[in-house]
Amino acid sequence: MATTAAALLPGGVEFAFAPRAYAQGQEPLSSWNNSAAKKAIVDFVHSTTVSSSPRFVPPEQRIATFDQDGTLWVEQPMYSQVVYCFDRVPALVKAKPELANVEPFKTVMKGDRAAIAKLPTPQLMKVLAATLTGMSVDEFEDQVKHWLETARDPRWKKPYTQLTYEPMIELLQYFRNNGYRTYIVTGGGQDFVRVYSERVYDIPPEQVVGSVGGTTFGYDSKGRPFLTKDPKLLLNDDKAGKPEGIHLMIGRRPFAAFGNSVGDKQMLEYTKAGEGERLAMLVLHDDSQREYAYGPARGLPDSRIGTFTQALYDEAKSKGWIVISMKNDWNRIFAFNT
């Protein structure tokens, strides 16, 4: 996707190619404090990649899976992909003016954030279906690219692709430097994340597993074949859908898995149930100053997004999963606040 990456780089906007920069010289995992979490990572990688180790894992089996929203980048106050869907509504209504007076598009067009936030799930699903399906896969890719270039998050006023966690970018690179293939396993849309995964995470499209609908093959008026995105959901890549998606798309059990919510529980269970040494880690959002603090496990306010429950915390503790405190384990959150 070299053409793609080039097309994504508008002149005036700074884009971070963090993985490549860190490959050249800088201390690995330098945004991690020297705490138990970092030690667990280094010990795991050492134990599974040093050929004399009894827990050595052959290179072809080295798979590490990473949730995206809340694990690799910011998920508050709303998943970026949902923001994308709302942002697409004006263009959609322009193309189909009859939608202007139909709910939920009418409410979205009014721009009343409180009313939008209260849209019931079936109405939200209508917005998602209308903005994520019905077009060709090439049109969709162009639409997402355009949005990534222009949209800014409400708090930091940065492109969403800059809201990745620097310690996790370093972690991806660290795993790859040790022969692991890194996969994103996200509840978000597979086609959506694939548009920027290679540029932002150095993860190629074929290593993105996400919620995914079918496509339909057809021909245009000149007889050229193309694929149209269907509303039919093939995989809801969340909760139990994550190990199911891993089997579908990878066909191997990961040796390491990273998440931050109840949506990642089954992926971590599935990972740890494999033979040999396995690593399971959960990011806890406990840093209201530098990012956000949410999830009841540590007495933080609950959130509809990225729920980290007490039950999940208890399971992590009882099963030896490691909880990463953003506040205590990371000395830096974003590349832009050095």
Place this chain on the structure above:
Amino acid sequence: MATTAAALLPGGVEFAFAPRAYAQGQEPLSSWNNSAAKKAIVDFVHSTTVSSSPRFVPPEQRIATFDQDGTLWVEQPMYSQVVYCFDRVPALVKAKPELANVEPFKTVMKGDRAAIAKLPTPQLMKVLAATLTGMSVDEFEDQVKHWLETARDPRWKKPYTQLTYEPMIELLQYFRNNGYRTYIVTGGGQDFVRVYSERVYDIPPEQVVGSVGGTTFGYDSKGRPFLTKDPKLLLNDDKAGKPEGIHLMIGRRPFAAFGNSVGDKQMLEYTKAGEGERLAMLVLHDDSQREYAYGPARGLPDSRIGTFTQALYDEAKSKGWIVISMKNDWNRIFAFNT
């Protein structure tokens, strides 16, 4: 899958690790005659991988897709996976004796090949569903491994995994040596092919795209998670399903695609519709002595399997797809007949 590969190697049986052998010294594509087909391959690879070429393709975009049945290995007189399903019926009836008097299992248990061949498609589908789904993914893998060790094809009396075409094994290796990632894109079962793809083709499970059903995540009596194979079909990876499967599993358009039947037509069209130089090739089975001759395109007898129609031949000729004659373009078919 190192453990897997080791487990698959019974003492007394010779297994060909052709790809690795060819990597060390032997002339590439030595089983190909110096005809137009070989020249087209060498020219394509040269044109897309030499950095000074105007048709240069960056390494991350180098994807080549290969149909399996009839393209990489023998598909006559019956797809190997269908033979597997019939061979599994006795074990199935032993586990569920009530099936012994129920069709189509009753007919299969009688072993009457003529009657089995006449089973209508819905009955055949019942055999496939009963032998390919309902068990855990680990149980299924063990069952397929056991069958691969013991089953022999009726003509050459060899394990099915030895019925791969040596020129195509060399071709896979040749593409990989030039930075291409090789994928199987098969109408056969994704989970079935993944059991042996790494050992037989040097293609890892994550690079096998096939017809695939869902799985269901659950826990055993000891609370350990496992995945059960569902009868629900997610992707019928044949005809239009092949480009759909490529988008689902790879997310990039191939630069080269290989098939042998009408089931591969859309994959080749999709491949050739991309920008830059693309290669599309079809294997024609016209060698009744060394393998089989079938398909009406060259006046050969038609077959329910691997149909190579006159229309497909005409499309190939009009669009610059290259037809490989097994008889004229290959000086060797199998590794075992040197």
